[in-house]
Amino acid sequence: MSQAAASRVQADLERLLPLLDAHLTAAFQQGEARRLAEAMRYSLEAGGKRVRPVLCLLAAEAVGGQIESALPGALALEYIHTYSLIHDDLPAMDDDDLRRGRPTNHKVFGEGHAILAGDGLLTEAFRVLADGPGDPARRLEALALLAEAAGWRGMVGGQALDLEGETLDHYDFDHLRLIHRLKTGALLRASLEMGAVLGGAAPDARQALRATGEALGLAFQIQDDILDATATDADLGKRAGKDAGRGKITYPSLLGLDGARKALEEATETALCRLASLPNRTSLEAWARYLAQRAN
């Protein structure tokens, strides 16, 4: 990554993370169910990279929109993402002890509260987007995109196929791509498209950002597979080598590490090409390069 791109990512983080952090836990400071609120805050404050909300805000800026109008979408995306990680770590799913460098939610709060913390975050995502601020018609459209991407036609469906895949005899590259597209790609694509919608994008700019999100989602997952095969628990803040340990099919297991890195480069180049028509694309270009090289 060039020095200019690295500086741009750094500058975006410095201006956007404080804004996100100030709003993300605000909804959970009051209310009757104190332990549940604590469980939700525990995972929200555990130091996630905030990739999805940042992409949403940058997409809104890329089409000339205001950060404030995309903020409800950005918060909603991080709530959904955090819920998915809490549920993914449960004994009935991946049964993990470590996430974002800390004990997983169910290890600290118990399984019942971890399930409910996920449920609470999932539903809070739709509340925050329904409540505004910003143009109601745009928020309604963003709500529909989020529901599609997070639900059974998207992330939840991908997770189900992934669970079923553990017992399939025949599991080929097309099936792997389908699972990645639904489980990881759908929410990343929605991050960019929701930012476009909330920022008031014209149809062609919205389409360009949707296509960018599609390619970035694939690149993100390939890098996730590469990191799982090459990084340590300490680097990732979660258990590394999980996929290989379970004999799961991944990009490195199918294509080798070099092949996986080439596929990552191609997906990143595709994302950059899709951005080419947008006038304010410098940040998103820098983020596409950064995500391909991220170390955790």
Ligand code: GRG
């Ligand atoms: C349980 C409904 C349900 C869905 C779970 C997304 C998911 C589906 C499971 C997570 C498993 C996983 C490791 C997926 C690969 C890509 C991914 C989502 C990685 C984690 O996202 P990051 O790197 O995490 O953005 P941080 O912690 O930085 O927010």
